[in-house]
Amino acid sequence: MLIRSTLYISSIIGALYLLFSCQSDLSIKTMQYATNGQKLYVTHCQNCHGAQGEGLGQLYPPLTDDQFFTQHREQLACIVKNGMAGEITVNGKTYNQQMPGVPQMSAIDIAYVLTYVTTTFGKSKTHFSQEEIEAFLAKCK
Amino acid sequence: MNRLLGSALFAVLLSGVFACSSPERKLPIYGERSTVEKEVDGKVQVDTVYQTIPDFAFLNQDSVLLTQDFFKDKIYVANFFFTHCPSICPTMQRNLLKAYEKYKGNPKIAFLSHSIDFKYDQPYILKDYANKLGVDNDQWQFVTGTKQAIYGMADKYLVYTKEDASVPGGYDHSGYLVIIDPEKRMRGAYDGTNQEQVDKLLEDLDVILKEYQ
Numbered sequence: 347m348l349i350r351s352t353l354y355i356s357s358i359i360g361a362l363y364l365l366f367s368c369q370s371d372l373s374i375k376t377m378q379y380a381t382n383g384q385k386l387y388v389t390h391c392q393n394c395h396g397a398q399g400e401g402l403g404q405l406y407p408p409l410t411d412d413q414f415f416t417q418h419r420e421q422l423a424c425i426v427k428n429g430m431a432g433e434i435t436v437n438g439k440t441y442n443q444q445m446p447g448v449p450q451m452s453a454i455d456i457a458y459v460l461t462y463v464t465t466t467f468g469k470s471k472t473h474f475s476q477e478e479i480e481a482f483l484a485k486c487k
Numbered sequence: 488m489n490r491l492l493g494s495a496l497f498a499v500l501l502s503g504v505f506a507c508s509s510p511e512r513k514l515p516i517y518g519e520r521s522t523v524e525k526e527v528d529g530k531v532q533v534d535t536v537y538q539t540i541p542d543f544a545f546l547n548q549d550s551v552l553l554t555q556d557f558f559k560d561k562i563y564v565a566n567f568f569f570t571h572c573p574s575i576c577p578t579m580q581r582n583l584l585k586a587y588e589k590y591k592g593n594p595k596i597a598f599l600s601h602s603i604d605f606k607y608d609q610p611y612i613l614k615d616y617a618n619k620l621g622v623d624n625d626q627w628q629f630v631t632g633t634k635q636a637i638y639g640m641a642d643k644y645l646v647y648t649k650e651d652a653s654v655p656g657g658y659d660h661s662g663y664l665v666i667i668d669p670e671k672r673m674r675g676a677y678d679g680t681n682q683e684q685v686d687k688l689l690e691d692l693d694v695i696l697k698e699y700q
Contacts, residue, residue, distance in 0.1 A: 394577040404619035
């Protein structure tokens with residue numbers, strides 16, 4: 347009886363441990379940025395790019411391409427702020443639809459929304475800092 | 488005793504199942520209505536005349552004139568949008584796409600999107616948009632027309648549309664998806680940006696399909 351209940355209790359502890367350890371490997375700050383970014387995403391991006399960043403047909407690209415995020419890391423802030431036009435390749439498919447920017451968005455807000463997108467739909471584990479975004483924005487074409 | 492109780496319980500449950508199967512639900516008929524009296528076999532009968540969608544002729548994505556003939560014997564869902572609309576349209580079209588995909592190949596259901604950007608959305612732009620959205624048959628029509636014709640038609644569907652330079656994209660409109668029956672009557676209007684209402688639209692399309700099967 348004693349062995350049985352010991353086994354029982356230890357399996358509960360084991361399950362709890364698994365549950366919490368799987369929750370997140372993001373830092374508190376990254377999670378805060380992502381949470382703030384979610385609200386901005388819903389307001390400014392979700393209409394076209396979808397609640398799961400799935401995009402829409404061949405009209406609006408999905409936001410799930412980690413390779414795109416890595417390769418264009420320095421341009422992401424400019425795309426959010428100023429929009430973009432012309433052909434791009436995302437997840438191996440081409441898209442060519444004009445995207446309106448959100449010119450009123452501040453550097454910190456861009457850091458929030460990019461952190462949300464890249465950690466939620468992409469596999470990034472880190473956040474964008476405000477300083478980093480300001481530096482990127484200074485170099486927008 | 489136990490067995491008696493068991494079968495009694497079973498009977499109660501069973502009656503519950505049957506009590507819930509209410510008579511076939513029908514969609515309401517929207518719009519204004521009037522009555523006409525006419526004499527049949529010497530007796531005066533009263534008929535109700537419902538508001539209907541008037542005849543139209545719009546250019547579609549293939550530059551072909553689309554009229555009511557296309558929707559003969561069909562139930563269709565109509566809405567108003569424009570291709571480079573940055574606000575509610577993508578969500579509305581994403582949701583209507585779900586309905587299109589659900590009823591794809593069903594000859595009794597069609598879809599009709601009117602562009603309210605009469606300046607930019609020429610047929611070839613609509614065609615490109617339809618292709619990119621994932622529409623690859625003629626079951627979903629995209630049409631353009633003069634400002635007067637399209638905006639006038641929006642009024643007939645009870646959908647608000649307005650050219651307005653102060654809103655993003657330059658045109659203001661509501662995102663309703665409107666069900667029209669084969670008798671050209673309005674049978675439902677659903678906010679195309681609201682998930683619950685879009686689910687209701689899919690449910691109600693099944694209901695009205697039964698009425699006209």
